[in-house]
Amino acid sequence: MTLSVSGLSAVRSGRTILHPTSLVIAPGARIGLVGLSGSGKSTLGHALIDDLRAQGRSVAHVPQSPDEALDPLRSMAFHWQEAEHALGLTPGSADQRGLFAALNIEGGDLSKRPWSWSRGMQQRFVIAMALIGTPDLIVLDEPTSALDPVVAAATMDLLDRHLDGRETAMMLITHDLGLAARRVFQLMVMHDGQLVEQAPTDDILLRPQTRAAQALVAHRNWMALPC
Amino acid sequence: MIMGLLGFVLRAAVVLSGTAALTFALLWNAPGDPAQAIAMARFDALLTEDVIDQVRAEAGLDISFWPAFTSWLVPLLSLDFGNSAVTGRPVWPDLVTAMSYTFPLALASLAVGLAVSLPLAVLAAKRPGSLVDRCAVAVASLGVAIPAYWLGLLLILLFAVKLAWLPAMGARTAAHAILPALTLGLGVTASFTRIIRSGILEARGQPFLPAIRRRGVSDRAIGRDHVAPHAAIPVVTVFGLELAFLLEGLVLVEVIFGRPGLGTFLVQAILARDFPHVQAVVVLTALIFVTVNLLIDGIYRVIEPRIGERDA
Numbered sequence: 001m002t003l004s005v006s007g008l009s010a011v012r013s014g015r016t017i018l019h020p021t022s023l024v025i026a027p028g029a030r031i032g033l034v035g036l037s038g039s040g041k042s043t044l045g046h047a048l049i050d051d052l053r054a055q056g057r058s059v060a061h062v063p064q065s066p067d068e069a070l071d072p073l074r075s076m077a078f079h080w081q082e083a084e085h086a087l088g089l090t091p092g093s094a095d096q097r098g099l100f101a102a103l104n105i106e107g108g109d110l111s112k113r114p115w116s117w118s119r120g121m122q123q124r125f126v127i128a129m130a131l132i133g134t135p136d137l138i139v140l141d142e143p144t145s146a147l148d149p150v151v152a153a154a155t156m157d158l159l160d161r162h163l164d165g166r167e168t169a170m171m172l173i174t175h176d177l178g179l180a181a182r183r184v185f186q187l188m189v190m191h192d193g194q195l196v197e198q199a200p201t202d203d204i205l206l207r208p209q210t211r212a213a214q215a216l217v218a219h220r221n222w223m224a225l226p227c
Numbered sequence: 228m229i230m231g232l233l234g235f236v237l238r239a240a241v242v243l244s245g246t247a248a249l250t251f252a253l254l255w256n257a258p259g260d261p262a263q264a265i266a267m268a269r270f271d272a273l274l275t276e277d278v279i280d281q282v283r284a285e286a287g288l289d290i291s292f293w294p295a296f297t298s299w300l301v302p303l304l305s306l307d308f309g310n311s312a313v314t315g316r317p318v319w320p321d322l323v324t325a326m327s328y329t330f331p332l333a334l335a336s337l338a339v340g341l342a343v344s345l346p347l348a349v350l351a352a353k354r355p356g357s358l359v360d361r362c363a364v365a366v367a368s369l370g371v372a373i374p375a376y377w378l379g380l381l382l383i384l385l386f387a388v389k390l391a392w393l394p395a396m397g398a399r400t401a402a403h404a405i406l407p408a409l410t411l412g413l414g415v416t417a418s419f420t421r422i423i424r425s426g427i428l429e430a431r432g433q434p435f436l437p438a439i440r441r442r443g444v445s446d447r448a449i450g451r452d453h454v455a456p457h458a459a460i461p462v463v464t465v466f467g468l469e470l471a472f473l474l475e476g477l478v479l480v481e482v483i484f485g486r487p488g489l490g491t492f493l494v495q496a497i498l499a500r501d502f503p504h505v506q507a508v509v510v511l512t513a514l515i516f517v518t519v520n521l522l523i524d525g526i527y528r529v530i531e532p533r534i535g536e537r538d539a
Contacts, residue, residue: 067435068437069439071435072533073453074452074456082444083442083444085448086442
């Protein structure tokens with residue numbers, strides 16, 4: 001089912017940090033939300049999640065670092081059950097084995113707390129948790145910037161493979177055009193709290209129209225990056 | 228685990244023997260003639276040199292420091308505190324009687340403190356800066372600022388003298404414990420309110436909470452499963468420290484309210500230079516501290532196992 005939101009905006013301490021924005025996301029879409037730091041990408045991501053939730057759609061969110069997703073005092077099993085409970089599922093009903101296999105974290109000890117897992121595994125656990133209940137959309141906010149490039153690339157590959165052929169749409173929020181270029185079919189460029197350009201990935205990389213997009217493309221040797 | 232326990236026992240042994248040795252040395256070297264003080268306490272009259280010398284010999288004060296120290300320390304290893312230098316009776320039964328007055332009072336004031344501070348702090352932390360919050364902070368500041376001996380006297384003046392609702396002095400009935408428990412309880416309330424409030428506020432700022440909320444977890448569940456455990460860590464710490472203040476306050480409060488507990492026991496023993504009594508209280512107090520620290524350490528390891536891992 002196509003997701004659509006309109007008139008998303010945000011004001012913080014009297015300053016408009018997100019101008020009214022409308023989006024349409026097709027099932028299975030892969031969208032990259034790119035822009036400089038502070039351009040309002042995460043704000044749009046949060047507003048999008050809240051709005052879709054209010055519409056009754058299921059949206060999952062993966063924050064930048066596992067530190068922002070996992071309580072260090074609680075075990076991995078607790079987080080998993082909590083996520084199931086929040087979705088109204090009975091404990092143990094989610095396809096944990098399938099998701100863990102998809103993200104290559106079968107070896108992780110669920111009775112442990114987050115910090116006894118490696119950060120790469122923690123982040124893949126968070127992604128696996130986000131995929132419980134097959135959401136309509138998964139929003140990944142700089143999902144690999146806390147990981148080293150090799151682990152980051154592997155994580156994105158696993159996620160790609162899992163989402164392949166599924167209805168779940170993906171929005172990748174990143175300032176890293178190289179990452180976005182390899183993972184998404186469509187790019188949205190943010191600048192100063194506004195969505196300034198929206199086009200298929202290749203179009204923006206080869207023929208950026210706005211200054212913001214041109215600046216992003218010009219300052220990134222995106223082909224040379226591993227992910 | 229076993230290594231940890233062994234390490235703890237070793238550390239406890241060092242603390243206990245150090246405390247014992249230090250107290251003994253302090254008492255031994257304190258100015259004035261201990262034999263005279265003991266004789267005064269025993270006969271309650273001015274005495275001749277002969278009598279004082281006799282007391283000195285009886286109390287084992289006529290030998291030098293090290294023999295005296297070892298003759299006290301060796302029976303202590305089997306928890307034998309010896310006999311009182313004043314009454315000649317064994318220390319243990321008198322100590323147990325004193326404890327039977329002190330421990331219920333200590334527990335009662337802790338209970339008063341927790342019963343008031345927990346709801347107060349939770350309410351205050353709900354909306355920081357609100358009227359309730361400011362009142363809670365005021366109560367906490369007052370509780371810290373008012374010394375127990377002054378508050379105790381004020382409470383006696385109001386509830387015992389003016390209103391005649393409660394007994395002021397002694398420890399015959401449970402009603403006698405109410406005013407002392409309130410006196411000590413206010414101090415406990417003050418520090419608990421502050422620490423629980425700031426613990427909750429700090430726990431609420433944890434970076435992972437927004438993501439958990441966005442996962443659809445209810446505020447109630449977040450408070451119970453994520454905020455409370457994080458807020459508990461500083462509270463547990465302060466609980467241990469609070470016990471120290473409580474023991475300190477108990478000495479004053481027991482003397483003010485004329486309760487024959489450990490505090491009174493200690494003060495009388497110091498005045499009479501009754502070495503075995505003083506030592507017994509000091510060693511007991513140190514033992515309580517060490518035990519409480521062990522418990523707190525155990526609780527930490529349950530809430531936050533990283534603390535245990537760093538040690539290992």
